[in-house]
Amino acid sequence: MTDIEHRVRARAATPPPRGGARAAGRGRPSRRARLGPKLGRLALFVLPGLLAYVLFVLIPIVMTAYYGFTNRNPFNPPTRWVGLRNYTELATDPEFLQSLGNTLVITVIVTLLANAGGLLIAMLLDRATALYLTLRGMFFTPVVLSSVVISVIWQAVLRDDGLLNSALRGLGVERPPGWLSDPGIALYSIAWIITWQMLGFCVVVYLAALQGVPRELQEAAAIDGCGPMARFRNVTWPMIAPALTINTVMLLITGFKAYDQIQVITNGGPGTGTTATMAFHVVQTAFNGNHVGYSSAMAMVMLLLVASVSVAVLRTLQRREVTR
Amino acid sequence: MRRSMIFCLVATLAATGCGVGAEPAAAPSAGGKVTLTFLVFETPNLDAKFWDAAIARASAKVPGVTIKKLVTPNVDRTGYAKQLDASGNLPDILQSVNPAGFAQAGKLAAFTGEELKNFIAPTAGAVDGKIYQLPYNTQVIPVIYYNKDAFAKAGITATPKTYKELLDVSAKLKAKGVTPFVVGGGGADTWADMYPLTGTIATDVYSKTPDWLTRRAAGSVAFKDADFTKAAQKVADLAEQGYIDPAGLSRSYADSEQAFRDAKGAMYPMGSWFATSADNTKPPFEIGAFPWPSDDGAPVTPTFTGGGTSVSAKAADVDLAKKWALAFDEDKENNDAFVKADGSIPAIKGYVPPSDMGPVYNATVAIYQQGMKDGSIVNAFSQETGDGSLPPGLADKAALAVQDLITGKKSAAEFSAYLDDQWTKATQ
Numbered sequence: 001m002t003d004i005e006h007r008v009r010a011r012a013a014t015p016p017p018r019g020g021a022r023a024a025g026r027g028r029p030s031r032r033a034r035l036g037p038k039l040g041r042l043a044l045f046v047l048p049g050l051l052a053y054v055l056f057v058l059i060p061i062v063m064t065a066y067y068g069f070t071n072r073n074p075f076n077p078p079t080r081w082v083g084l085r086n087y088t089e090l091a092t093d094p095e096f097l098q099s100l101g102n103t104l105v106i107t108v109i110v111t112l113l114a115n116a117g118g119l120l121i122a123m124l125l126d127r128a129t130a131l132y133l134t135l136r137g138m139f140f141t142p143v144v145l146s147s148v149v150i151s152v153i154w155q156a157v158l159r160d161d162g163l164l165n166s167a168l169r170g171l172g173v174e175r176p177p178g179w180l181s182d183p184g185i186a187l188y189s190i191a192w193i194i195t196w197q198m199l200g201f202c203v204v205v206y207l208a209a210l211q212g213v214p215r216e217l218q219e220a221a222a223i224d225g226c227g228p229m230a231r232f233r234n235v236t237w238p239m240i241a242p243a244l245t246i247n248t249v250m251l252l253i254t255g256f257k258a259y260d261q262i263q264v265i266t267n268g269g270p271g272t273g274t275t276a277t278m279a280f281h282v283v284q285t286a287f288n289g290n291h292v293g294y295s296s297a298m299a300m301v302m303l304l305l306v307a308s309v310s311v312a313v314l315r316t317l318q319r320r321e322v323t324r
Numbered sequence: 325m326r327r328s329m330i331f332c333l334v335a336t337l338a339a340t341g342c343g344v345g346a347e348p349a350a351a352p353s354a355g356g357k358v359t360l361t362f363l364v365f366e367t368p369n370l371d372a373k374f375w376d377a378a379i380a381r382a383s384a385k386v387p388g389v390t391i392k393k394l395v396t397p398n399v400d401r402t403g404y405a406k407q408l409d410a411s412g413n414l415p416d417i418l419q420s421v422n423p424a425g426f427a428q429a430g431k432l433a434a435f436t437g438e439e440l441k442n443f444i445a446p447t448a449g450a451v452d453g454k455i456y457q458l459p460y461n462t463q464v465i466p467v468i469y470y471n472k473d474a475f476a477k478a479g480i481t482a483t484p485k486t487y488k489e490l491l492d493v494s495a496k497l498k499a500k501g502v503t504p505f506v507v508g509g510g511g512a513d514t515w516a517d518m519y520p521l522t523g524t525i526a527t528d529v530y531s532k533t534p535d536w537l538t539r540r541a542a543g544s545v546a547f548k549d550a551d552f553t554k555a556a557q558k559v560a561d562l563a564e565q566g567y568i569d570p571a572g573l574s575r576s577y578a579d580s581e582q583a584f585r586d587a588k589g590a591m592y593p594m595g596s597w598f599a600t601s602a603d604n605t606k607p608p609f610e611i612g613a614f615p616w617p618s619d620d621g622a623p624v625t626p627t628f629t630g631g632g633t634s635v636s637a638k639a640a641d642v643d644l645a646k647k648w649a650l651a652f653d654e655d656k657e658n659n660d661a662f663v664k665a666d667g668s669i670p671a672i673k674g675y676v677p678p679s680d681m682g683p684v685y686n687a688t689v690a691i692y693q694q695g696m697k698d699g700s701i702v703n704a705f706s707q708e709t710g711d712g713s714l715p716p717g718l719a720d721k722a723a724l725a726v727q728d729l730i731t732g733k734k735s736a737a738e739f740s741a742y743l744d745d746q747w748t749k750a751t752q
């Protein structure tokens with residue numbers, strides 16, 4: 001045992017003085033008093049970040065919540081309080097409901113595919129040779145690229161006379177699918193692009209988790225007669241549960257706030273609302289239609305939805321995590 | 325500690341204050357000099373070099389003005405201007421920003437009759453009788469540009485004069501394995517799919533009722549009326565018969581232009597700005613141009629006049645800003661540059677385009693001049709500005725709904741009903 005560990009244990013073993021904290025405070029300065037001179041200096045570091053957070057996150061959220069109860073239209077003043085009217089209209093607005101449905105479809109596909117694909121690829125790449133290290137870097141590249149760049153690339157691939165369909169025609173497919181022009185396919189194309197972009201992130205998180213699984217556990221399971229599948233089910237899968245939690249929450253948030261790809265690749269089409277997500281619909285309603293009040297109500301619904309789903313999923317997944 | 329906290333607060337406020345509108349976008353300076361912000365948009369034709377030279381020419385004519393150029397992140401300058409306005413940073417001068425909404429909300433300065441004396445159509449795009457955007461150029465929307473080689477190979481010897489002839493031409497082209505129409509609309513360029521509909525509305529609706537949108541605003545007509553629905557049905561029929569390939573809906577504006585150059589279709593209904601692009605980057609075939617034909621062959625020429633600069637009502641010096649805007653839009657060299665780069669047809673009295681313009685531009689101007697001679701000029705649907713225009717956001721909705729018409733997701737009746745519904749929403 002090191003000297004530090006000795007001291008930590010000794011401090012933990014020391015019983016608190018009689019009379020509790022007040023009595024303890026008599027002997028030596030209180031925690032607050034001890035930290036006092038430091039607090040000012042610490043605030044120097046905390047305050048800019050805190051102020052930026054308040055200015056650019058909290059205040060806009062409060063303002064959005066307020067606008068959600070008004071008919072605010074900067075081009076048609078005055079702004080009036082309308083109570084819950086925006087929210088009741090949202091409940092029956094087919095365009096909003098369609099955007100909600102599209103968002104859910106994208107979120108489910110992205111969360112499932114990127115998780116499954118990420119885990120599979122991570123297991124394949126869980127080796128330490130130079131080739132595998134290079135492959136890891138390649139899989140991570142889309143994560144560091146801008147969504148707009150990725151969208152432009154995929155647009156060139158998926159448009160009707162793009163790379164994919166040219167290849168399919170070369171293989172003899174006379175009428176290849178309209179990946180971006182067919183209203184029945186375009187949403188899934190968008191979901192695929194976001195999945196592709198997030199795959200590298202999942203791979204890295206799963207790889208880190210896989211490398212943290214104790215080798216002795218694997219070996220013990222093997223000695224007990226577990227085959228590869230049983231070892232994965234009983235050892236690896238429970239041990240990488242935290243990675244699943246991180247990836248799932250990140251993918252849920254990414255799916256819920258999908259905007260860039262839609263703006264660049266489909267503009268919400270082909271047709272009315274085919275690929276419009278909630279985030280896209282919020283921006284369109286605010287800046288094209290000028291209905292800032294109504295779009296603020298949408299944004300609040302989106303915020304509450306993302307927050308509640310994320311918290312629920314986080315709690316559920318954290319319950320199955322094991323501690324080492 | 326308290327002193328540290330106060331210092332910290334002051335320092336942070338000072339730091340953030342620099343970036344959050346502490347400094348006005350344009351501030352007058354001493355000696356009658358002023359710095360004005362000018363919002364422009366860049367395209368392959370209207371690049372940074374073009375704008376810098378144009379700004380320098382106008383500034384030379386208006387002493388005391390220094391222009392700070394702002395560039396939109398994409399061609400949607402109206403959308404970007406709205407975002408800037410929402411943050412209290414509406415530029416002092418705006419290029420080709422649709423004044424709808426801005427004007428009614430008192431955000432733009434009106435030009436006087438005296439200031440507009442050099443313009444051919446000084447009342448174009450008026451809002452309550454006042455002009456908020458200089459009507460500096462006219463565009464014919466759409467013109468049907470066509471591949472002369474494809475026409476000749478299909479045995480077509482003359483351009484169609486009636487809508488039936490247009491259908492016959494389309495049938496002949498299709499029989500030869502050529503897609504009759506190239507229509508775009510992919511990515512953020514959904515607007516690029518509008519032009520067949522703009523054509524049919526001109527011939528079937530606006531030719532009978534030139535002030536149709538003003539009447540729509542008054543509630544005396546509706547999109548679901550027979551004429552409008554018939555115009556929409558024509559587009560749906562073109563798609564259903566395979567004359568418009570839905571594949572084009574994944575092509576951006578630039579890609580659809582390239583598709584026409586690559587002979588992926590024989591006809592390209594597009595705004596007259598395509599003319600100089602066609603002349604400047606010639607495809608391996610000759611391009612001709614004809615107007616969208618009506619049922620009986622009567623000439624109808626849908627046009628938009630406007631598109632110039634606007635001035636913010638809160639500009640640092642509104643009078644100087646207006647003077648500079650007029651100098652910018654009336655400058656002969658600037659207009660020559662707009663003509664050469666963007667195929668504009670300047671609506672400035674006495675203006676004569678450069679003599680070395682190409683054949684496609686000249687053919688386009690001939691269509692416009694014939695329209696003026698015939699008295700067949702009407703508005704171009706979805707391009708209008710001023711009182712008789714679509715409510716904010718509806719042009720974008722219409723462009724998306726046209727995709728539904730082309731893919732068959734909406735019938736003409738459903739399309740019309742959708743627009744009525746969206747009109748109601750937009751004007752609530």
